[in-house]
Amino acid sequence: MKHLPDSAIGAGISSHGLAIEARGLVKRFDGTLAVDGVDLFVPEGAIYGVLGPNGAGKTTTLRMLLGIIEPDEGERRILGHSRPQDIAKVIGYLPEERGLYPSMKAYEAIAFMGALRGLPIAEGRRRARIMLEENGLEHAMERQIRQLSKGMAQTVQLLGTLVHNPRLVVLDEPFSGLDALNQGKLEILIRSLADKGTTVIFSTHVISHAERLCENIAIIAGGKVPYAGNVDTARDRIPAQVRLETRNTDGPWQAALPANTQKEGNVWTFPLPDNGVEPLLRALIEGDAGILSLSIERAGLHDAFVAIAGETAASQLKSDTAVEMDE
Amino acid sequence: MSESGTSLGRLSIWQAALVIARRDFTAILFSRAFLFFLLGPLFPLAIGVLAGGIGGNIANSDGPETIAIAMSAQDTAHILAARKNLEPVIARDLPKLESLPASSMEPPFDPVHFLATDKRQFAAVLSGSTEKPVLTATSERLQQWHGVVGLICAAAMSGNSLAIPHVAEQHLASSSLSQKRGRAITAKGAQAIMFLLIMLLAGMVLSNLVEEKGNKIIEILAAAIPIDAVFLGKLFAMLGISVLGITVWGSVAILGIGIAGISPSDIPTPAVGWPVFLLLGTIYFAMGYLLLGSIFLAIGSLASTVREVQTLSMPVTMFQVLVFFLASQASDKAGSALEWLAIIFPLSSPFTMLARAATDGHLWPHIAALAWQITCVAVFIKVGAKLFRQRVMKTGKLSPRKRRFFGAGSLLFRNSSARHR
Numbered sequence A: 001m002k003h004l005p006d007s008a009i010g011a012g013i014s015s016h017g018l019a020i021e022a023r024g025l026v027k028r029f030d031g032t033l034a035v036d037g038v039d040l041f042v043p044e045g046a047i048y049g050v051l052g053p054n055g056a057g058k059t060t061t062l063r064m065l066l067g068i069i070e071p072d073e074g075e076r077r078i079l080g081h082s083r084p085q086d087i088a089k090v091i092g093y094l095p096e097e098r099g100l101y102p103s104m105k106a107y108e109a110i111a112f113m114g115a116l117r118g119l120p121i122a123e124g125r126r127r128a129r130i131m132l133e134e135n136g137l138e139h140a141m142e143r144q145i146r147q148l149s150k151g152m153a154q155t156v157q158l159l160g161t162l163v164h165n166p167r168l169v170v171l172d173e174p175f176s177g178l179d180a181l182n183q184g185k186l187e188i189l190i191r192s193l194a195d196k197g198t199t200v201i202f203s204t205h206v207i208s209h210a211e212r213l214c215e216n217i218a219i220i221a222g223g224k225v226p227y228a229g230n231v232d233t234a235r236d237r238i239p240a241q242v243r244l245e246t247r248n249t250d251g252p253w254q255a256a257l258p259a260n261t262q263k264e265g266n267v268w269t270f271p272l273p274d275n276g277v278e279p280l281l282r283a284l285i286e287g288d289a290g291i292l293s294l295s296i297e298r299a300g301l302h303d304a305f306v307a308i309a310g311e312t313a314a315s316q317l318k319s320d321t322a323v324e325m326d327e
Numbered sequence B: 001m002s003e004s005g006t007s008l009g010r011l012s013i014w015q016a017a018l019v020i021a022r023r024d025f026t027a028i029l030f031s032r033a034f035l036f037f038l039l040g041p042l043f044p045l046a047i048g049v050l051a052g053g054i055g056g057n058i059a060n061s062d063g064p065e066t067i068a069i070a071m072s073a074q075d076t077a078h079i080l081a082a083r084k085n086l087e088p089v090i091a092r093d094l095p096k097l098e099s100l101p102a103s104s105m106e107p108p109f110d111p112v113h114f115l116a117t118d119k120r121q122f123a124a125v126l127s128g129s130t131e132k133p134v135l136t137a138t139s140e141r142l143q144q145w146h147g148v149v150g151l152i153c154a155a156a157m158s159g160n161s162l163a164i165p166h167v168a169e170q171h172l173a174s175s176s177l178s179q180k181r182g183r184a185i186t187a188k189g190a191q192a193i194m195f196l197l198i199m200l201l202a203g204m205v206l207s208n209l210v211e212e213k214g215n216k217i218i219e220i221l222a223a224a225i226p227i228d229a230v231f232l233g234k235l236f237a238m239l240g241i242s243v244l245g246i247t248v249w250g251s252v253a254i255l256g257i258g259i260a261g262i263s264p265s266d267i268p269t270p271a272v273g274w275p276v277f278l279l280l281g282t283i284y285f286a287m288g289y290l291l292l293g294s295i296f297l298a299i300g301s302l303a304s305t306v307r308e309v310q311t312l313s314m315p316v317t318m319f320q321v322l323v324f325f326l327a328s329q330a331s332d333k334a335g336s337a338l339e340w341l342a343i344i345f346p347l348s349s350p351f352t353m354l355a356r357a358a359t360d361g362h363l364w365p366h367i368a369a370l371a372w373q374i375t376c377v378a379v380f381i382k383v384g385a386k387l388f389r390q391r392v393m394k395t396g397k398l399s400p401r402k403r404r405f406f407g408a409g410s411l412l413f414r415n416s417s418a419r420h421r
Helices: A006-010 A058-066 A084-090 A106-116 A121-134 A150-162 A180-195 A207-213 A231-236 A252-256 A278-286 A301-309 A311-326 B013-029 B032-039 B042-061 B073-093 B111-117 B139-157 B176-215 B218-224 B227-260 B274-302 B306-332 B337-344 B349-359 B364-392 B400-406 B412-418
Strands: A018-029 A032-043 A047-051 A073-078 A091-094 A168-172 A199-204 A216-221 A224-230 A241-246 A262-264 A267-271 A291-297 B066-070 B096-099 B124-128 B133-136
Touching (some): A032 A199, A047 A058, A058 A168, A073 A084, A084 A091, A106 A121, A121 A150, A180 A199, A180 A207, A231 A301, B013 B176, B013 B227, B032 B227, B073 B096, B111 B124, B111 B133, B133 B139, B176 B227, B306 B337, B306 B349, B337 B349
Parallel strands (some): A091 A168, B066 B124
Antiparallel strands (some): A018 A032, A018 A073, A262 A267, B124 B133
């Protein structure tokens, strides 16, 4: 691929080191546009987040990347191959709608998922036992899936996704349904995969997961990707905010504050001026504003999301997260 | 975009089908459904035994088939003596005779009134005299006893000097007529057993698929292996189960025959002989199952609940019953256009040819029929797998007309994908 978008180039991505390249993916269902021209460029060995509210087109995009459904338009290359099915042995996939055979024993379920990806069943069983032990589930090894708790079954499925040591792991809403403890464990697992050189792409509607784990993200809303690239670059789209606390609330020094400054009591917040804070500091000191504190706060991913995807998508994202917390 | 690098690999369609088949086979083998499957043939057998028992009871409740003799005392004595003399020769066909007391025959004696009112429930009345006997009974009984009553009367008139020559006997294992009848019974029985097994299996494969959709495992399968392999794997797992079932039933049947002391020569031998017949039966069973199973699996891909499966599979089941009747009728009319139609029509072909194997010893029609059936199986599986692929994962593009037709079932990803996650 010769023509990479600016976002990919800006993120330091070259076409040679890409695990996933997708260009102009379009999918319609019964005439409704589900995904509208999505571009994605995921570097090899990266942890890549696809961030968006429910119904934004995340799952459909991931399914198209994996070849589960074919795009109506556009092209994709996974680990250099245009047919993802041809490299199924090196891909691991955890769908959002978790599915396991209820009557299967835990270690058999993991081995079966490995067998689907070409791992001999005996080797799959051996690895499954080790993985279950490593994850503190040795007591569940011989138990049927229907006898496990939801969280344990989810862990079993995740282990099944990884049992064949895939080069690319695709996780659709992996944190969904997990308690805080298991979410933390999953974050550690994802980092350890990336440390071993595995590419991890996951979808989420929880910004904090993407913010903590990813260097690169794609923001998806209404089937489109308004932003794909480095997380820092996304944050930098919003100027850092200066938070100033003064002893005095009035004085000629106020003239030095930018025009769009917001005041709340004796706290002043305004975007970081282009020429920095030094001229302002001089004016505040000379004007005897009585500086109690001054901090420069970099914009968070949430602010960037609001700025990029819009207020509507941001509030939907917030509401999706709240609903999940309630559940 | 151009390909770069070498393929990192995936399971071939047959390897993937084997993984699915192995999982399904093991799962079914250790499930309650398999137990019911094994017990399945017992139900029609039990119904048959019960129905036979009830029929027997009804027949027995009719009472003994006895003819009342309403003649003079002398004629009655001659008649009874004649019957006794004839008994060693034609015992089986002789009716029981009972003389009526004179009090029962007070004039005017009306045999019709007597038969209608007498509590002993005689089947007929023989009145008149030995020279001019009158037999009063229903048409069926008259047909049955007319000759034999005449013979008894003739023997009675001759003063029991009627000479019946000794008939020397030469025993045959079977005549061509009895052989033909026996083979026809074998043909019908084999057809019925095969139909029952196939319907049982097709139902199981369908339930299995619906359960899989309910477990949401299908997306994991579709992401890892060709969806055609899922289709094939399921089909062959069930075939394996059926072969196991047939082995169990066959062993039980052989054991039962042995215990019952039935000699193999008592069972009508099919025209092609038992070994070839059993081999052909297994192959035709596999063909019939694969043809119907591929239709049922394609139907299963349209449905997401058991209720939808029942709705969609009902017409196919009814159709299959009609096909069975077609094959059954065709086997009675060897060489007719109806038989040719039943042989050519793929769904009835295995049934018709199995019946033919029982009644006709030529082998070449089976080779030709199997070639045709294998071709049909390949087409059915290909079309079924395509439909399965299109509907289960909704990846293919259906024309608006097809979409309207197949849109009857609510599909796995109709709701989830349309939410545009």
